[in-house]
Amino acid sequence: xxxxxxxxxxxxxxxxxxxxxxxxxxxxxxxxxxxxxxxxxxxxxxxxxxxxxxxxxxxxxxxxxxxxxxxxxxxxxxxxxxxxxxxxxxxxxxxxxxxxxxxxxxxxxxxxxxxxxxxxxxxxxxxxxxxxxxxxxxxxxxxxxxxxxxxxxxxxxxxxxxxxxxxxxxxxxxxxxxxxxxxxxxxxxxxxxxxxxxxxxxxxxxxxxxxxxxxxxxxxxxxxxxxxxxxxxxxxxxxxxxxxxxxxxxxxxxxxxxxxxxxxxxxxxxxxxxxxxxxxxxxxxxxxxxxxxxxxxxxxxxxxxxxxxxxxxxxxxxxxxxxxxxxxxxxxxxxxxxxxxxxxxxxxxxxxxxxxxxxxxxxxxxxxxxxxxxxxxxxxxxxxxxxxxxxxxxxxxx
Numbered sequence: 001x002x003x004x005x006x007x008x009x010x011x012x013x014x015x016x017x018x019x020x021x022x023x024x025x026x027x028x029x030x031x032x033x034x035x036x037x038x039x040x041x042x043x044x045x046x047x048x049x050x051x052x053x054x055x056x057x058x059x060x061x062x063x064x065x066x067x068x069x070x071x072x073x074x075x076x077x078x079x080x081x082x083x084x085x086x087x088x089x090x091x092x093x094x095x096x097x098x099x100x101x102x103x104x105x106x107x108x109x110x111x112x113x114x115x116x117x118x119x120x121x122x123x124x125x126x127x128x129x130x131x132x133x134x135x136x137x138x139x140x141x142x143x144x145x146x147x148x149x150x151x152x153x154x155x156x157x158x159x160x161x162x163x164x165x166x167x168x169x170x171x172x173x174x175x176x177x178x179x180x181x182x183x184x185x186x187x188x189x190x191x192x193x194x195x196x197x198x199x200x201x202x203x204x205x206x207x208x209x210x211x212x213x214x215x216x217x218x219x220x221x222x223x224x225x226x227x228x229x230x231x232x233x234x235x236x237x238x239x240x241x242x243x244x245x246x247x248x249x250x251x252x253x254x255x256x257x258x259x260x261x262x263x264x265x266x267x268x269x270x271x272x273x274x275x276x277x278x279x280x281x282x283x284x285x286x287x288x289x290x291x292x293x294x295x296x297x298x299x300x301x302x303x304x305x306x307x308x309x310x311x312x313x314x315x316x317x318x319x320x321x322x323x324x325x326x327x328x329x330x331x332x333x334x335x336x337x338x339x340x341x342x343x344x345x346x347x348x349x350x351x352x353x354x355x356x357x358x359x360x361x362x363x364x365x366x367x368x369x370x371x372x373x374x375x376x377x378x379x380x381x382x383x384x385x386x387x388x389x390x391x392x393x394x395x396x397x398x
Contacts, residue, residue: 006140006174007078009064009114016085017268017291024294029100032260034303038313039259050257054103056134057096058264058275059089061118062110066140069170071199071227071234073277076110083110084267086118088291092265093122095295097129102263104161105133108275113137113151123158132161136197138171142179148186156190163187167210168198177210184211188219197223201237203244228341231281241341252315253343259312261302265290271298273308278348284357285347306371307364316346319360326363330356 032055042049061084068077096102105126112119112135119135126133135155142148152163165187167180180196187194196214198207207222208215226247229239241247255274262275269291272279279285287305288298302308310319323330333356340346351357379386 003172003176004174006066009066009078009111011064011114013081014062014064014083014115015081016083017088019269019291021088021091021269021291024095027095027098027294027296029098030296030299030303032101035259042259042313047258050260052257053260055101055260056104056106056262057092057102058106058108058262059084059092059112059122060108060110060264060266060275061089061112062114062267064114065109065111065138066114067111067138067171067174069173069233071170071201071230071232073228073230073232073234074110074280075232080110082267083115084265086121088269089118089122090125092290092295093125095290096263097126097131099295099299101299102131105131106135106262106275107133108136111138111140113141116151116154120154120158123155123160127158130159132159134162134164135160136164136166137183138166138175139179139183140175142183142186145182148182152183152186152190156192160192162193162195164195164197166197168200168207171198181211181213184214184220188217193221194219195221195223197225199225199227201227201239201243203246226341228277228345230277232277239341241338244341247341252317253346254315255312255343255347257312263299263302273302273305274344276344276347278344282348282351283354284351284361304368305364306367307360310364311343311347316343316350323356323359323363327359330359333359 035055039049039053063074063076063080063082064078065072065076065080066078068075093105096105107119123133141151155163163183165180165184167175167177184194184196196207196211198210203226205224207224211222214220226244227234227237227239229235229237257274261273264272264275264279266272266280269289270280270286271288271290272285273287274285276282287302290298307319310322320331320334333353335346335349335353340349351360376390379390
């Protein structure tokens, strides 16, 4: 097979957000008690919950990538320059550690290892706090044993717990399969968890067919996906659900994490509650910007959002029932059940409808206000002496 030459990304052309991050005051630690109780209750009910029951702070570090895969949701490539400022990234890491709700960090992009020296510094900071991290990469650098070790060993030394290798026919236009195999063997020999992921334009392929030497290895997780309709490079293909007749699109249409959060920070400071391929192109999904708010405020808003809790726990089917009960005329606005390929696509279609988006946020706010009233009533009944303190706190937050 002939491969396209892998372009070299000129890292001297990197561009950041060009914003000054305020010196936020020290944050009070938060807890994950509510999430743990919800997760335990879900397990007791026999619900299908996430396999990684913890919060992850993900840095979507750069839009730069040596490749230009034909389905890339962010249209990353060697000419893209947007990259997180290192000082800002260090502040994000420090705030996440200080907040106390994250069990792990993660890196994605683009190709984060384009900026290997930055990643070494950041993961060194994580190691000082005994925080593990995951990394995803196309492994374009794994051309020989020495280079593979030069990239992977510093990450392993700094506490990398999961390495995800992206490889499929789109990636293989540039990256030979043997590069991926070389990186995979190094990770396995080091005793690190390995995930191999890839996306296809049909629902018949399986990554085990591309990597038969690893097919029966229980230490490897294979994640085979279909290419979704995206605003990225695959948009022109007009992908519809009928492309994938064998895909299982049944179920309540919930988020991939029903309790915990993949708190995803992009290079420009924008924060999303998930690592969906649609996050940047879904209006109303952002929960804040770390150049404008401390992480504690964004976390509190994320945890308090009735909308997010509803779609994560109960799913879009239940959300639509709630909205119809509130305003029956909204029923005609809902995307058809057979118009989307899974919950991320449905969320994207749902929130791109301005009528639904505005109504949903209004409904969510009303639910949050009513929840606050219920809490205040319980406090008034059980601890009336705390009411002046609560009133002072509310006044101070205005």
